Amino acid sequence: MGKSPLQMLMMAxxxxxxxSAMAQTASLVPTPPEIIARAPAGAWRAIAPxxxxxxxxxxxxxxxxxxxxxxxxxxxxxxxxxxxGGWFDRNAIIRVQDNYVVQWxxxxxxxxxxxxxxxxxxxEYERPLAGLKISPSxxxxxxxxxxxxxxxxxxxxxxxxxxxxxxxxxxxxxxDLPPDTGNGAELYTxxxxxxxxxxxxxALVGRIVxxxxxxxxxxxxxxxxxxxxxxxxxxxxxxxxxxADWPGRDQPHYQVMRTDTAPFAEYADxxxxxxxxxxxxxxGGADVCNVPVPTRKxx
Amino acid sequence: MGKSPLQMLMMAxxxxxxxSAMAQTASLVPTPPEIIARAPAGAWRAIAPxxxxxxxxxxxxxxxxxxxxxxxxxxxxxxxxxxxGGWFDRNAIIRVQDNYVVQWxxxxxxxxxxxxxxxxxxxEYERPLAGLKISPSxxxxxxxxxxxxxxxxxxxxxxxxxxxxxxxxxxxxxxDLPPDTGNGAELYTxxxxxxxxxxxxxALVGRIVxxxxxxxxxxxxxxxxxxxxxxxxxxxxxxxxxxADWPGRDQPHYQVMRTDTAPFAEYADxxxxxxxxxxxxxxGGADVCNVPVPTRKxx
Numbered sequence: 001m002g003k004s005p006l007q008m009l010m011m012a013x014x015x016x017x018x019x020s021a022m023a024q025t026a027s028l029v030p031t032p033p034e035i036i037a038r039a040p041a042g043a044w045r046a047i048a049p050x051x052x053x054x055x056x057x058x059x060x061x062x063x064x065x066x067x068x069x070x071x072x073x074x075x076x077x078x079x080x081x082x083x084x085g086g087w088f089d090r091n092a093i094i095r096v097q098d099n100y101v102v103q104w105x106x107x108x109x110x111x112x113x114x115x116x117x118x119x120x121x122x123x124e125y126e127r128p129l130a131g132l133k134i135s136p137s138x139x140x141x142x143x144x145x146x147x148x149x150x151x152x153x154x155x156x157x158x159x160x161x162x163x164x165x166x167x168x169x170x171x172x173x174x175x176d177l178p179p180d181t182g183n184g185a186e187l188y189t190x191x192x193x194x195x196x197x198x199x200x201x202x203a204l205v206g207r208i209v210x211x212x213x214x215x216x217x218x219x220x221x222x223x224x225x226x227x228x229x230x231x232x233x234x235x236x237x238x239x240x241x242x243x244a245d246w247p248g249r250d251q252p253h254y255q256v257m258r259t260d261t262a263p264f265a266e267y268a269d270x271x272x273x274x275x276x277x278x279x280x281x282x283x284g285g286a287d288v289c290n291v292p293v294p295t296r297k298x299x
Numbered sequence: 300m301g302k303s304p305l306q307m308l309m310m311a312x313x314x315x316x317x318x319s320a321m322a323q324t325a326s327l328v329p330t331p332p333e334i335i336a337r338a339p340a341g342a343w344r345a346i347a348p349x350x351x352x353x354x355x356x357x358x359x360x361x362x363x364x365x366x367x368x369x370x371x372x373x374x375x376x377x378x379x380x381x382x383x384g385g386w387f388d389r390n391a392i393i394r395v396q397d398n399y400v401v402q403w404x405x406x407x408x409x410x411x412x413x414x415x416x417x418x419x420x421x422x423e424y425e426r427p428l429a430g431l432k433i434s435p436s437x438x439x440x441x442x443x444x445x446x447x448x449x450x451x452x453x454x455x456x457x458x459x460x461x462x463x464x465x466x467x468x469x470x471x472x473x474x475d476l477p478p479d480t481g482n483g484a485e486l487y488t489x490x491x492x493x494x495x496x497x498x499x500x501x502a503l504v505g506r507i508v509x510x511x512x513x514x515x516x517x518x519x520x521x522x523x524x525x526x527x528x529x530x531x532x533x534x535x536x537x538x539x540x541x542x543a544d545w546p547g548r549d550q551p552h553y554q555v556m557r558t559d560t561a562p563f564a565e566y567a568d569x570x571x572x573x574x575x576x577x578x579x580x581x582x583g584g585a586d587v588c589n590v591p592v593p594t595r596k597x598x
Contacts, residue, residue: 283496290492
């Protein structure tokens with residue numbers, strides 16, 4: 001019973017959540033990708049140029065990061081200063097640990113930190129809940145009393161404080177032992193199952209909005225906890241720039257789905273209750289990291 | 300304040316959960332890797348040769364899989380028949396979708412399924428809870444009333460039925476729309492955040508116990524939902540064999556940590572409540588997929 005290529009594709013498509021061609025299946029209810037695709041322009045917010053980072057690798061590939069100043073303002077200010085001071089230029093990715101993190105920025109320990117970087121930022125591991133407009137998830141959570149989304153970010157709360165959650169593609173600041181909080185010179189992103197035990201132990205400062213597949217497919221390091229054992233293995237970073245500093249009209253523009261909208265609520269519900277033809281038994285819920293917030297290049 | 304390479308290593312080490320050299324840090328309490336490292340021989344069970352699959356890629360790399368006949372006996376019997384019938388030999392990995400799955404076995408739709416394969420296995424998506432000895436987790440779960448571990452497998456239950464959970468590295472059977480359950484000729488493994496919404500919708504048949512980093516680092520496919528768009532991109536599988544059929548004394552031997560032991564309970568508790576020096580605020584819990592069951596080559 002060899003399947004035809006079309007059958008194979010169908011089979012694989014219906015297995016998929018983030019696919020974009022689900023309309024070709026016969027589902028009577030919209031799938032999460034369909035909901036994203038038909039969301040109106042007003043369901044998206046632009047990423048401010050001051051919060052948009054483009055990291056160009058030596059191989060010409062681009063990683064695009066959104067910074068989260070509302071959650072870690074001093075760390076984010078540091079990262080902007082590091083970028084503008086050239087810290088990440090001719091730097092490298094030095095660690096890839098399977099099902100955990102990719103880490104960059106520490107290729108040359110002799111390099112000087114640019115002037116203006118706060119050496120020991122405050123522990124921006126959480127912030128007051130007040131001032132955030134949260135769209136709560138109904139799903140139970142292991143790590144917090146509530147989870148949800150605020151201004152396009154996945155987050156958790158204990159009813160008093162709120163914090164970003166360590167979901168796939170979130171970006172954090174490597175640090176030494178407490179009370180050090182890291183100055184932003186070494187960053188990592190999550191490439192595996194959400195290590196939520198790191199929540200409130202490290203400053204999260206943003207997320208990858210494009211190029212995640214470049215980072216996640218890097219060869220795993222064979223040294224301790226995924227360090228490359230030889231500088232030859234390091235993945236060179238050519239240059240890192242803020243979109244705000246981009247010359248001319250080539251400035252990149254990205255968008256994040258607004259999480260306080262009806263389309264996002266419909267998307268999140270569809271992620272939690274898959275009703276398309278493939279599914280026999282909808283889960284009835286989805287943990288906060290199993291509802292990835294859609295991002296895209298501005299159309 | 301450039302850090303020395305040692306400081307950088309320290310910093311990275313303490314950030315890590317699955318590291319093996321944590322003893323070099325100054326923690327007063329054992330870390331999860333330390334607990335694994337000192338677990339006595341009795342804390343491990345051997346993987347039966349009939350359940351151990353070695354898949355050799357064309358590039359010489361090896362993927363080792365443990366099958367789970369207690370959860371999906373007909374599917375597992377099919378997979379053994381497919382292996383012994385040469386189905387996976389000179390076959391290929393054809394799909395790599397970021398933060399989702401790697402899929403293999405369907406490179407040539409014209410190839411005939413070996414004789415003896417049950418074309419439409421029963422829906423082995425769950426099994427009776429009775430007969431399983433479960434070590435329950437105290438963590439709340441979004442997708443099931445209880446989660447825990449049985450005989451080295453991550454699982455969930457509703458008090459009546461029990462099922463394997465779609466954690467990182469678990470292996471499942473691709474299928475078409477219901478009532479098809481897939482015959483085992485196309486398999487996938489999870490390479491991202493646990494897609495638990497697939498639980499009880501697909502037959503899980505095992506997990507990768509070695510070589511996971513080979514699969515997870517493959518280039519992502521650029522076709523729909525991660526399919527390679529050109530057969531040239533497929534990753535060739537040279538040969539797949541059961542350890543039981545291995546000639547001579549080179550037969551591979553692997554072990555899984557027993558999940559009904561004090562060392563596993565200590566490990567799971569340490570994953571949920573990180574007390575080593577790096578952590579400021581232990582999580583107080585860990586979802587079932589954030590407690591990866593340790594596996595290793597037999598010492």
